[in-house]
Amino acid sequence: MTRLGRRFGTVLTVFTASGALAGAVLTGAAPADAAEKTTRIGPGVTYTQLDIPAARGVAHAHVVTVDLRNPHVRVDLLHPGAVAARAPVSRLADARGAVAGVNGDFFDISETQHPGVEATGATVGPAIASGRGLKAAVPEGQRFGPPLPPGTDTEDVFGVGADRRARLDRVALDGSVRSAKGTWPLRGFNQYALPVGTVGAFASDWGGASRVRATCGTDTDRAAPCSTDTYEVTVRRGRVVSAAGAPGSGRIARGTTVLVGREAGARKLRGLSLGERVKVRHRLVARSSRVPYRFAVGGYPMMTGGVPLPGLDDTTSAVRTAVGFSDHGHRMQLLALDGAPRFRAGLTIAEVTLAMKRLGSKDAFSLDGGGSTTMVARRPGAHAVSVLNHPSGGAERPVPNGIGVFETP
Structure with a gap:
């Protein structure tokens, strides 16, 4: 003892x-x-x-x-x-x-595969705290940790619902980016890795860590090089207020969303203009249960x-x-x-x-x-x-x- x-x-x-x-x-x-x-x-x-x-x-x-x-x-x-x-x-x-x-949950603990890119410390799977979604899951190929059992993936969670009952389920990101130029799906939310060719959103809950890691690796190879085709757009109060050719770092103010795109996602973001209206929508949804999670962990x-x-x-x-x-x-x-x-x-x-x-x-x-x-x-x-x-x-x-x-x- x-x-x-x-x-x-x-x-x-x-x-x-x-x-x-x-x-x-x-x-x-x-x-x-x-x-x-x-x-x-x-x-x-x-x-x-x-x-x-x-x-x-x-x-x-x-x-x-x-x-x-x-x-x-x-x-x-x-x-x-x-x-x-x-x-x-x-x-x-x-x-x-x-x-x-x-x-x-398992988390991004080191980045020996990408010299000069800091580890974010962010978790692999979804996270919900006090009924509020904090982040979505990274692609399975970007996961840190031992191999997953057959039939499981990074969206799997344990949690307790609003009915005070524990349950297992999968939690998926339901989100979109809409502007006058069209609407496309949001494929990431406060996560350290984005699927290839997509756009992800970062909000104040992310913290001040660099967002570069989100554009490194691929859906099947965590060690693949970082993308060279990236773009970042900052949206505040529903309008584009700034843009950059690479992901940045630093804390994100409440009411502000930073959109990060890689490959095809970067090309879509480049089409947005300063001052343009953009609506970003995101929520975490349990795939099976109709009872919302009060908390969930990957x-x-x-x-x-x-x-x-x-x-x-x-x-x-x-x-x-x-x-x-x-x-x-x-x-x-x-x-x-x-x-x-x-x-x-x-x-x-x-x-x-x-x-x-x-x-x-x-x-x-x-x-x-x-x-x-x-x-x-x-x-x-x-x-x-x-x-x-x-x-x-x-x-x-x-x-x-x-x-x-x-x-x-």
Whole structure:
């Protein structure tokens, strides 16, 4: 048990097993009294720890369970106030007053493929906070992170709807740019990579990071050179106020939209004139659910309806973060593996999926792992959260977003 775990006074819950995991098979089961060996950290929120035997050794997990039926608890996105920015999970949680939280989506962490082009820190998938869309998904070929399971893509999200139920879905961008010269689709919103030949929009939520990265790579090759055919137009109060031959940087004022185009998209933007009226429309739309998301975070699904997705990786073990839910979306579980040296082998995606199933989740979703994996919670009586697991890098990694658990009056 970690030092911080002892400070929480939690009881170590162990998956008993007749043997370790063989491939992706979780042997044994949780003790019958596991639900009683927990620590309450807020209304409808409990914390426990457990050991999970695996193919490469024992993994140690930290689990926060949230009763979404409880009217005194809610879940929302943790983020630093800008899409293209990062901060440690503990700082994100304390800034928003969360009682618990974990890291979120995979993100643009480095750009060795494009010398001189700074990493934005923006996430791969869509993000919705407090019912407001912050960003859309990048093309699948521009994704950072491990390979996606078959049948999943960068639009996949986990989130909680306005009905307080957790669900998995895909969130797509619905947007357009309209002027007297015509209307064309908007194919990007506050994202670090645009599809080839398209136009994307950047608003104040993007932050001050350079927009050059949005025109680098292709839909199938993240390492492809940056486009040499780009154009940028700034729209304020519905009119074009400036234009440039390359994407810029710096904070975008509220009420202002910067349109960035590459190839065919750049040619369309060059046709706009200073002072011309332009209407930019964008919204994030769930493909299946009719209930709007209160919050949503990107990653990829691992299990639906109690059945693991086919083709889950069962060879690469790592420290991981996951979220799952059951009871028709009313019970949510956050899981973060410990990155201490003796546990650092971690779990494969197939193993962590079956671990979530053993914990009671019917649907499960993978978040960023490795050095990003962080779980925090506030001790009873404390004014700030503590880090519950050992981050595998020795310290918290700054991340662009996470899942926060909050008490409500």
